[in-house]
Amino acid sequence: MRRLLALTTLLGGMPVIGAAHAEAPFSFATAPGQLPKNVVPSSYVINLRTDVAKLTLTGDETVTIDVTAPTSDVVINQAGLKLHKAVLDGDQTATISQDESAQTATLHFPGAVSTGKHTLAISYSGPILKTPNGIYIDDYKGADGKARRMIVTQFEVADARRMFPGWDEPAFKATFQLNVSLPFDYAAISNMPIIGTTQSDAKTKRVSFGATPRMSSYLLALVAGDMSSVQGEADGTPIATWAPTGKQDQGQYAVQAASQILPYYNEYFGVKYPLPKLDMLAIPGNYQAGAMENWGALTYIDNALLFDPANSTPRTRETIYSVVAHEMAHQWSGDLVTMAWWDNIWLNEGFATWMQTKVTDKMNPEWDIWPREHHTREATMSSDALPSTHPIQQVIHNVSEADTAFDGISYGKGSLVIRMIEGWLGEDAFRDGMRLYMKAHAYSNTTSQDLWNALSEASKLDVASVAQTFTTQPGIPEVDVASACHGGKTVYTLTQSRFTIHDPHPTAQTWNIPVVAGGPGLKTQKLVLGDKPVKIKVKPCGAPLKLDLGESGYYRVHYDDAAFAALLKAAPSFAAVDRANLLGDQFALFRAGKAPISTYFDLVNVLTAAHESDIAVLSEIISGLDATDTYEIGSPDREAFHAYARSVLAPVFARLGWDPKPGESVLDTILRPSVIGALGDFGDQAVLAEAHTRFQAWKSNPASVRPDLVGVVASIAMRDADLKTWQWMAKKVRDAQSTEVKLRLFGALASVRNPDLIRRNVAFAYSGAIPNGRIEMALSSIAAESEQPDLVWQIVKEHEKDIRSHLAPWSQDGLLPSIAGQSSNPATIEALKSDPSADRTTGAKVETARALDRANSRIETKTVMQTQLHDWLATQNGHVTTP
Template structure:
């Protein structure tokens, strides 16, 4: 490993998702750093001082004032040292009033004022956890006005003025509104239409959670999506307001890396060694795409691709793990340029591994931020699934540089335009780069999660109404990403790859550096293809749910019927039936030939003749698994299809198993038939993706669908499923073994050792764990590490628990660190359970990992009850540990692992008593899932018992 080093600073940073919190105003406890200075206005003219809010007023969520005067600042305040650019001006005190406009939670900025250019100065103090800023904001005003409204939350605005037409207009009052997260600048005289420059100076504190500007180990970093730029800069914090940004960082410590969206154009040290770092101006960007990163980071060796310098950043001890990310970005950037027909627009590309990060990654223009586990790895020791996942995340974020950054949604109801396209494009591009990885099988796994979520009554359309940025945060889910990506893939299959690509290129040309809507995309695709795409597409993105397509034969013709599919057997459609325009690709075998036939299912039913001379041997109604729908075959058609399983593609076999399980959950297929299907599939299956699907299904049944009395019999049945393949594959891989065989071994041994708990397999896993942690580690196929560590954790004693904890704390490789951390939550020894549960609230579990760690505890039969008790009894500490809207939503979803009816009642009561702002949708979906899973468990337990005894 190379020695840690501090590199020359570079420009880059941004990340995440989060929902806005209440505005908190200045309090007397706010301390101003006297050692950090932000340059003042060039002409030295007077600024308006804002009287500070009382904390009590804002804590109650009201706009300050309403006829009352804010508390006067203490006398000592006037003698406090101010930065030079804030000093020498008179102050204006006065009372605050609510803005005359109707603000409130759903307030959106008026469209008659537009930002043109931000010239921002920011002085972050990592030691104090605070920052100071100043901005010169050029705005275009469409009509005269006496006030200007900006977004700002938890900022203390100390000075404000406005310049226009060579004169300065005084800001008489600075009026914040907590609920709308805005600040209104009330001017002493009317400002004419035209261009004006707003000068503002402010202070703030680092956020305690993972949004705004926050501390992540040795790094201060920003995460602004959806609406947290306002926690750092007073700004127009909505995606429609694109503007150019010129940023300067002040008082930067010697040796600290500095990264933002632009290139570093100036880096000068003062007499005290502290530096001023200036970045080049950006192309027009929405505020959520701005990034700042300052701290102890080290960069990879740069690569230059088509004139674009690329670097990957990590904390110094992890610099040796940056090579794969460099290789991936260097390979896919040209592929994306070629696909879009547009060059990369942001001059340089920095990829930053952040030690604590809310989302997986964030597409800040030219300065992409990542969780370390989504960026850093050693290809020599990383399992293939980790390499694929990192490549998919990197490519997803790079695709955003065009789809999302260069062309941006108008409002958050079109968030799916960004995320669905980047999801689909990532798999498409990685498949070109690494075809042997067969990443479309991974796409099918994600699509399966979206199908499961979208079968709930509490689901939402891909394009749903979003009233405010907090609601936008709730849209970061499998519907927006995976369902949206699946719909795009389905449309591409319908139009053809070239016509679809030509439509995307047209869309990019028309809306470059501007904003666009879904209808703009459909219009470009229709123009390029000549197809009426609007009707087809809007039905899928504007309607909630998806169809169950039933396939039967009648008088020699194929009959297709559709209705909305629900996982809940008791759920019914409300109102007029929802129907889709369904593009269906049929595949069938006639004699020795396999043919395809494309059809559109419009309305409830369609009868059609297959283009065959006689009766087909078998018919598949979702060829290539491209359709976003479930399929139910009549028994005769299903039998013929099962007999032909080896002739189907792996994605088709995986989808068939997934669809049959969905029908079991919905009460439309008896579990006995499904279990017989698994026996038939396992007998001859050689594809890892299908085997993974089988393991996931039997794991759910083992976890929730069997009684304790029948569990040993179920384990024996699962062993019989996987033992033949395990015997053939063994535990040790050859040096030259192909990837598919390695992944197949991992799937089979997961089923055998972790689900069936086969004693011999468990012992083999433990032997390999002993090799792994030996002073001279033995060789283990990286693809088996998850199985080996999990099996060892379940039987851990105190010595092994201590070893697992040491590894979780000391590992540099992020995937290995995560593996050992979650293993601590898998322990089953009664003496270790309290330690594993209490560990969740310590620094060993970082904030970003808390929901998944808690989810592992809740899914473990040994730790479930004490973990659930901890959530209830120490809710204040739990909330603090998951101090961001996205993490809280993930924590709510983790409660879905609780299996019993009493748990359902307890969760319902607990969430009712402890409301969580910004998690309304997650709560509704989790409770619906719990109700269904409890009912399914009660239905399956006797049926599984009868199967095992029959």
């Protein structure tokens, strides 16, 4: 297990860079939000009656409230509900006005409600939705192939108001006691254990759950249907995985994972998991959120929780462990301690993303997780370099805008910055700070400043002075390295600037950057780089010094020619994570116009010549080759580039082959499909022929191809499929009961290149064969895999109204941007820009801006790539072989 490097340099005497803005610790009175704070709920008792046939609900609730200032109006949230009656203290009836655009209801009382405690009773009704938000139904096929219906809730960010009226903002914490009438044969799970069940009639029962601890409304959950469970236990807490009956045994691996993780978290956070049980629920298919940390009732799309030995892959096993770890981390960071408002969602998501990797690596060191997290870094920085990026901690004005904050910046950058801070403070000091943070703010809310204060107290360092420069400013620092030889020593001068791509007018910014530098035979040096140059001296002249050693920092590094030449020569001797880091930075520097593409491919050649075999490095090389291939679409040099790409990967495939070797590592098993898929993309005739042979065998006997190769074999075969083959595969997708298998096979279906079949694919995506919660992603996949995003745009626009009827409100904004953002056609980009949906909401404006940046950046890079690659390929005769 790789241990993060800890910086020992103190901040004393270091010039402190001013952050974009200073934030105060949490205060309920000043926490952002849209509801007045003069009425505060402390407890809810909710009585809910469901009709799963008619898709309706009726309810009544009793809310204990504290009134802090006299008022005759009480404003609460609701969305799509009809409030029938509201009575205060049993004798004051309100008149009710509802504002659907604001998602509020105002209760007008005849006189001012006095300060102090009161009881508010509300009766209401509303729909049970088909789209995957609020309270909705999930229709699926059971293990016997018969239709089943499940009730599911998904409330983050602001959809609890679709099941009951209330104060649906995270700062309004309260207890919730839920009673619900359901079909008699449904199993029912909520945050707390069942405390009573009564039979209402022959077909209906009433289930009562215990009262929750104080928590935010978006964490309440209800799932009910034909479910069964497997059980476990850890540190005295019962753990269960629930799944559609017949699949419950596939939850055993998740129970084992949770049983390992829970004791670790109990010890790490210094606060034991506070609920009496921990349930994890597999939602079949129609679950767009992917996973959700509802306190004590964690929900997952089923392919992120269930492991089927007959169909799941080693990568599925990793995914399940990692996602379970993520949602369990939220039981503390997010549930026990909750951000005050959505501007600090990164406190939930960035931390849980970092922690999932930390615990997964600790419990599964053979997976080599930390170096492989390089892909998260590259994906995150790719968006953070564009003009449409935003600070980790950003101002959120409304719910639509909040939905867009669940992105690579909040998750990826948040986690990478936390990792950097832990590396700077040291693991022990960071953990001690987290324990202080959890104990001080349990059952309450926080801002980022509360976290910095706790970490500062534990470490005795001014954490905010470093952290805020990364969390309150957008973008990426670039550390520029200049080298010179003096007296037998290499003097490296470090300065900083801002790294950007496709940003003609970037705002100048400065960070306080924890830097770790070293190299083969060199002492590791640690410092914090501010706005003044820093010099590092090493012996001898030409010694290869690498920054961001261990890739624990959040910054790009730009070496001058001499410094890079030294690194290029020594690259194979660095650790795998540093080899991947060098590759990632060089490709990014090319995209930014700061380095020629030749430096990237020269580095690839050096590593290839040294027989590169590490999965993190090879995955980065494949990523670079794939990206280059995208830029080469339409270029006369594309086939020559394909020949070069085949020459890079051929030795790797020769080592791996099609089938596992005795004693093969799990990492080689995971790498194999990526290498085969890439060689298929690059036209390797032997690979293409074998893939088609195996596809035909799989059609006759599905057991003839291992699950980890089904996706890549089918994708290669489907690329040039005819109508008959498409129809056969579409039926396989439609009939698949496993979400994992369904999405795997749809990924292959999305690879077709025939325009008529692409049109069929778009229609198929929203025909009911793909769950509503995956439609937007399915359409985006078709646009990417077909290499014809402009055609997909055209088809989607023709059927836009019908497609949108299947989408949840929080997926509407990204529908068109997710397709047009993959285009290199100015006409498509302009069509998105002028589309009526582009500025329909704040969230739509954000998604559109991101898509425009991606597309325009691609156009710019494509032009440069095709020119530079043409010249570089001419020098590579020794590396390029014809098909």
